[in-house]
Amino acid sequence: MQELVNAIVDSQKIYRKILDIEVITKGDAYFLTKNSGNVMVLYQKNNGLAKRFELINHRSTQNKTAGAAQDISAFFGEMIREESIDSSNFGEVSIKLNTDIKQKVIKLKELNSLWVSSVKDNVFGVTKKQDNLIFNTQQFREHYGENSLSDEFWVNFIMDIESNTQKYLQDSDLSILRMSYSNNKQ
16 A cells, blocks of 8 residues: 555656656656556555455446556656666656647646545545655554554545546546657657
8 A cells, every 4th residue: 555655646746847847757757657557556456455355346446547557657658668777867858748748747647636635535644745745654554553454544545546537537538648659759
């Protein structure tokens, strides 16, 4: 659960940075690919666990969150697919934002903002400091302790993320991500 929260909170910071400086660095693309992959895998894992423990109905979630996270991971992954990425080149520009890419990043930030809302509403240890969210894993562990599995916060969190994703996808189509970003490079 901590990894899932960290991936969502970290992604929000990266989206904000991208929109502020209007470029996507190799590091940004790498970490958004990784974070989105983590959201996909960890959402599915926790969703499956909740269903296995019969804490939610098998039909109560449609797995839209994992699908959206997979699309996001593929979108950013394509930007660095043939790149050698390490700490020495994280700051190198992978792509400058044009109008099309900027609109896609705005949409992704909007969806991630809904996931952030789910985090804030359901997970203890998340605080807002200035304009950034901070996830204090120590507070999280101290609060939930050995009861983290029996405390249904994580079930509510999974359900809330899925609900927010479904609502967002009704109004916004993320299939635009499936189009290659390379056709829009400047």
